[in-house]
Amino acid sequence: MTVEQILEKLVSFPVLGGESNLEIIHWIQSYINSYDIKTTLVPNADGNKASLHCRIGPASDGGVILSGHTDVVPVDGQEWTSDPFILTEKGDGKLYGRGACDMKGFLATCLAALPEMVKAELIKPIYFAFSYDEEIGCLAAPELAQCILSHYTETPKYAIIGEPSSLEPIIGQKGIYILETYVNGTAGHSSRIRQEVSAIHEAARLVLWLEEKMNRLIEAGRLDDRFHPPHTSLHIGLFNGGIAPNVIANKASFYWDVRAIPMDDVSEIRDEFEAHCRQRETELRSIFPQFKIETVENHPPVPPLDTREDTDVVELIKRLSGNSKLNTVAFAAEAGQFAEAGFQSVICGPGSIAQAHRADEFIAIDQLHKGVAFLHRLIKELSSSNFS
Numbered sequence: 001m002t003v004e005q006i007l008e009k010l011v012s013f014p015v016l017g018g019e020s021n022l023e024i025i026h027w028i029q030s031y032i033n034s035y036d037i038k039t040t041l042v043p044n045a046d047g048n049k050a051s052l053h054c055r056i057g058p059a060s061d062g063g064v065i066l067s068g069h070t071d072v073v074p075v076d077g078q079e080w081t082s083d084p085f086i087l088t089e090k091g092d093g094k095l096y097g098r099g100a101c102d103m104k105g106f107l108a109t110c111l112a113a114l115p116e117m118v119k120a121e122l123i124k125p126i127y128f129a130f131s132y133d134e135e136i137g138c139l140a141a142p143e144l145a146q147c148i149l150s151h152y153t154e155t156p157k158y159a160i161i162g163e164p165s166s167l168e169p170i171i172g173q174k175g176i177y178i179l180e181t182y183v184n185g186t187a188g189h190s191s192r193i194r195q196e197v198s199a200i201h202e203a204a205r206l207v208l209w210l211e212e213k214m215n216r217l218i219e220a221g222r223l224d225d226r227f228h229p230p231h232t233s234l235h236i237g238l239f240n241g242g243i244a245p246n247v248i249a250n251k252a253s254f255y256w257d258v259r260a261i262p263m264d265d266v267s268e269i270r271d272e273f274e275a276h277c278r279q280r281e282t283e284l285r286s287i288f289p290q291f292k293i294e295t296v297e298n299h300p301p302v303p304p305l306d307t308r309e310d311t312d313v314v315e316l317i318k319r320l321s322g323n324s325k326l327n328t329v330a331f332a333a334e335a336g337q338f339a340e341a342g343f344q345s346v347i348c349g350p351g352s353i354a355q356a357h358r359a360d361e362f363i364a365i366d367q368l369h370k371g372v373a374f375l376h377r378l379i380k381e382l383s384s385s386n387f388s
């Protein structure tokens with residue numbers, strides 16, 4: 001199958017983050033198996049989703065993991081001019097479809113290059129590591145990375161995460177943490193604002209505390225110029241509470257995210273926030289004993305990627321991509337999780353992130369072919385006895 005045909009097939013599986021990915025993963029599995037490569041599935045607890053890993057080449061240390069996710073984001077409310085789950089060519093050198101860019105394009109290049117990988121006399125192996133539920137918080141990658149470490153007798157050295165980067169190497173990614181905070185106050189007539197505890201007023205104070213916390217980090221010089229913005233950002237994107245202007249709100253809640261530069265620890269920020277909340281509870285319980293502030297994780301923290309310029313993977317990715325300019329990003333990806341598992345990790349994949357997650361998502365055909373050429377260079381590198 002050509003890379004376009006494979007991409008067409010992959011796009012036809014409308015697997016959103018959170019949904020069962022068994023159909024697409026089984027299709028990928030049988031495709032790989034047809035080249036006599038053994039695959040291993042890593043199912044979730046319910047058995048309705050699975051990641052896949054496999055090795056092509058010898059069982060020797062120092063191989064390269066190619067990582068991608070099989071799920072995509074929803075199309076609800078987006079104005080598509082073609083069916084998002086039918087890969088469509090409109091004669092403008094682009095292939096349109098949900099996931100064409102993020103990141104079934106990369107999966108398609110891996111599968112299209114598989115026959116070459118099998119034929120080559122690889123000295124170091126290549127691994128595929130394909131996950132699910134990336135788009136709802138990078139939920140599957142930590143387990144997948146651990147399974148690769150425990151399953152194989154040898155240890156891979158590198159991980160290339162093929163998120164769309166226009167095939168430019170990305171060596172840094174902010175850590176991301178999404179939280180939900182719920183405030184429980186008392187209801188009452190608005191005139192009694194001094195006797196009751198308004199959940200909205202208290203929640204609003206917490207929002208400002210978080211903004212202040214961000215400012216304190218900046219003032220303390222917690223800056224990393226590789227990122228835009230160069231500091232950890234704290235942001236509240238959703239706020240709920242209240243029923244009427246003349247009723248004190250007994251409930252309020254907000255969702256917030258922390259995008260942390262590698263030097264900042266999201267759990268420390270959370271701990272400081274929690275300590276502040278306990279203090280507010282103590283102060284306000286003299287008015288309302290049940291006053292409570294509760295914060296829960298929307299999903300587990302996604303660790304940052306902080307690959308240093310002098311690591312071997314940076315030289316490798318420069319050679320493979322033909323690109324020596326190194327970038328960083330502020331979006332979530334599995335790269336930090338693979339790095340945490342001990343692999344030297346970078347993000348580099350075909351297609352532009354600007355096309356991801358939007359209506360009429362596309363990948364340029366040229367990018368797709370460059371992606372295959374990128375993998376052919378990897379095969380050549382790994383077939384050379386000079387590779388380390």
Ligand SMILES: [Zn+2]
Nearest residue numbers: 069102103163
């Ligand atoms: Zn993605």
